[in-house]
Amino acid sequence: MEQQIHGGNIYDKNIYNKEITLDYSVNINPLGMPQEVCNAITQDIGGYQTYPDIKYTALRNAIASKESINADNIYKVNINARNILCGNGASELIMAVVRAVHPEKCAIAAPSFSGYERAVKAYGAGIVYYELDSNNGFSYEYVSGRLEQLDVQLCFICNPNNPTGNIIPENILINILDICRRRNIIVVADECFLRFNRNYEKISCKRFLKDYNNLVIINAYTKFYAMAGIRLGYLMSYNDELIDNISLQLPEWNISTVAQRAGIAAFKDKDYEGHTYRLIEKEREFLTDKLSAMECIVYPSVADYITFRLPSDKAGCQLQDELLKNGILIRSCQSYRNMPPDCYRIAVKKHTDNEILIDFISGILTKCII
Numbered sequence: 001m002e003q004q005i006h007g008g009n010i011y012d013k014n015i016y017n018k019e020i021t022l023d024y025s026v027n028i029n030p031l032g033m034p035q036e037v038c039n040a041i042t043q044d045i046g047g048y049q050t051y052p053d054i055k056y057t058a059l060r061n062a063i064a065s066k067e068s069i070n071a072d073n074i075y076k077v078n079i080n081a082r083n084i085l086c087g088n089g090a091s092e093l094i095m096a097v098v099r100a101v102h103p104e105k106c107a108i109a110a111p112s113f114s115g116y117e118r119a120v121k122a123y124g125a126g127i128v129y130y131e132l133d134s135n136n137g138f139s140y141e142y143v144s145g146r147l148e149q150l151d152v153q154l155c156f157i158c159n160p161n162n163p164t165g166n167i168i169p170e171n172i173l174i175n176i177l178d179i180c181r182r183r184n185i186i187v188v189a190d191e192c193f194l195r196f197n198r199n200y201e202k203i204s205c206k207r208f209l210k211d212y213n214n215l216v217i218i219n220a221y222t223k224f225y226a227m228a229g230i231r232l233g234y235l236m237s238y239n240d241e242l243i244d245n246i247s248l249q250l251p252e253w254n255i256s257t258v259a260q261r262a263g264i265a266a267f268k269d270k271d272y273e274g275h276t277y278r279l280i281e282k283e284r285e286f287l288t289d290k291l292s293a294m295e296c297i298v299y300p301s302v303a304d305y306i307t308f309r310l311p312s313d314k315a316g317c318q319l320q321d322e323l324l325k326n327g328i329l330i331r332s333c334q335s336y337r338n339m340p341p342d343c344y345r346i347a348v349k350k351h352t353d354n355e356i357l358i359d360f361i362s363g364i365l366t367k368c369i370i
Contacts, residue, residue, distance in 0.1 A: 021327035022353055027193065027305040029226040030279065030349040033262075034272045037225065040265035041258050052257040059255065060084045062264045063234055069201050077206050083236050085246055086255050086263075090192050090220040090233035095119045096249035097216055097235070100242065101186050103153035110338035111138065111163060113190065116156040128152055131338045137299050138164040144175040147185070155180055158190045159205070160197070163333055163345040165301025167197070173205065177212045186242070189217045192233070193303040195224040198277040209238045216242065223304065224276065225266040232259040280304050283348045290358045294365055307333065307345045310365070315342040317368035319361065326360055 053059075060081035067079040087093035098106070098119045105126040108116045112132075120127050130146045132138040138161060147155065157176060159168045168176075180187045189205040197203065205217050220233035232255065237243055287306055288298050297309040310317055320332045333343035346357065 019327055020329045022349075022356065023329050024346045024349065024357060025329045025331040026228070027223055027303070027347045028228055029196075029224055029276055029304065030347075030353075031226065031272065031276060033226045034266055034269040036265040036268045036272075037227065037262045040261040041230075048257055050257075052253055052255060052260055054253055056086055056255045056260050057081065059086060059260045059263045060234075062267060066267045067206055067236065077209070079206065079209075079236060082240065083209070083238060083243065084234055085243060085250065086232065086234045086259075087250060088233070088254050088259075089222060089231040090190070090218050091115050091119075092250065092254065093218050093233050093235050093246075094188070094190075095122065096246050097186075097188055097218075098123045098125065098154065099249040100245040101154050103186075105150075105152045105154075107147065107150050107152040107155040107185075109140070109143070109156065109158065109161065111161075111333070111336035112156065112158050113162045114335070116188075116190075120154075125154075129337060132161070132164075134338075134340060137166055139166060140168045140172050140176070144172060144179055147176060147179050147183075152185060154186045154188065156188050156190065160193050160301065160303045162190075162193065162303075163305070163307045163331070163336055163339070163343075164299050165193075165303035165305055165307060166299065167203070167302045170203070173208070177208060177215060181212055181214050185214065187212070187215050189215065191217055192220045193223055193305075195219070196276070196280055196304045197302045198281075206236060209236065213239045215239075216246075221263055221266055225262075227262055227266065230259050230262050232263050234263075279350070280348050283351060283354055286351065287346065287348060287354055287358065291361070294362060304348045305345055306348065307343055309340055310342040310344075314365050314368050317342075317365060319344055319364060322364045322368075323357075323360055328357060328360060330357075 063084050064079045064081050068077050094115055103125050105128055106120045107128050107130055110129040110131045117127060128150050130143055160166055177187060191204060194200055194204060205215060209215055216235055216237045218235045221227040284306060291298050291308050295311040299307045320330055323330055331345040333339040333345055334341055
């Protein structure tokens with residue numbers, strides 16, 4: 001089978017000759033889009049005949065207000081519209097940042113999101129990989145020491161990491177930021193999955209923005225608000241010059257009226273956020289317990305996905321292929337750099353779906369004889 005570079009590619013019949021009934025390869029909020037978003041994008045459809053606001057002012061103001069929340073008086077974040085740019089998903093912004101910084105070399109974790117590598121290669125810069133150790137859960141523990149030695153101008157960190165779902169501890173984050181500031185390295189912190197953690201306001205890198213002019217945070221509506229098809233991401237930085245340079249790399253009118261309306265509406269449903277936290281935490285624990293009972297190695301995750309490794313005596317089992325025969329698609333991690341070949345990533349979905357997945361995985365591993 002052709003390796004998957006991204007999850008959610010259910011359209012390519014050359015790869016999947018079976019109809020996909022359960023897609024566990026893409027990590028979208030199982031609750032679906034908030035009702036506020038559905039209402040916003042279906043009202044006043046006639047308004048779509050005019051150009052969208054080229055500066056998406058109302059959207060940037062909404063994001064600034066949302067991200068300026070005081071986290072239990074632990075710290076104060078003051079984000080304003082000047083600190084924000086939006087893109088056609090996080091991917092467009094990643095590309096724009098690389099072009100704006102125009103680095104000779106970039107540091108990228110391995111394993112991590114393939115979009116960083118694609119953006120750097122598209123620009124023509126070199127890549128230096130800093131490998132994460134599977135023996136300690138792919139943590140960032142030794143990354144800061146490695147960065148001291150690297151001749152790079154741009155560093156990507158993913159928090160929580162994709163595909164492993166592990167969080168970067170605060171002391172390590174600060175150490176990375178300190179080293180990169182001292183060495184004039186721009187840090188891009190990808191937090192696209194961090195909002196699935198109920199402590200987002202306390203652990204987001206946005207609390208470091210005022211102290212680190214070299215920090216850019218990228219976030220997106222794609223995962224938490226289930227808006228993958230609408231395409232909307234945003235970045236935040238206190239570096240005005242860098243913001244201006246990134247803006248020059250983006251096309252005009254890159255944020256449609258649909259996306260602007262959806263982005264503003266998404267923040268209005270507070271019950272949606274609470275329901276999401278409860279569902280993800282409960283079902284992530286369910287999946288972890290069931291996979292562990294099958295003697296799989298489950299890597300610690302705080303995201304809406306789990307990465308696990310097959311039991312040693314089942315390592316050769318073609319789990320993805322076997323599940324596809326039943327219309328279930330999971331993500332093989334073979335396309336990730338520095339990942340064991342018998343690792344798989346699955347989304348966290350609603351309980352009924354998770355029970356179906358676990359039953360099939362259990363049956364497949366029971367029958368698998370290597």
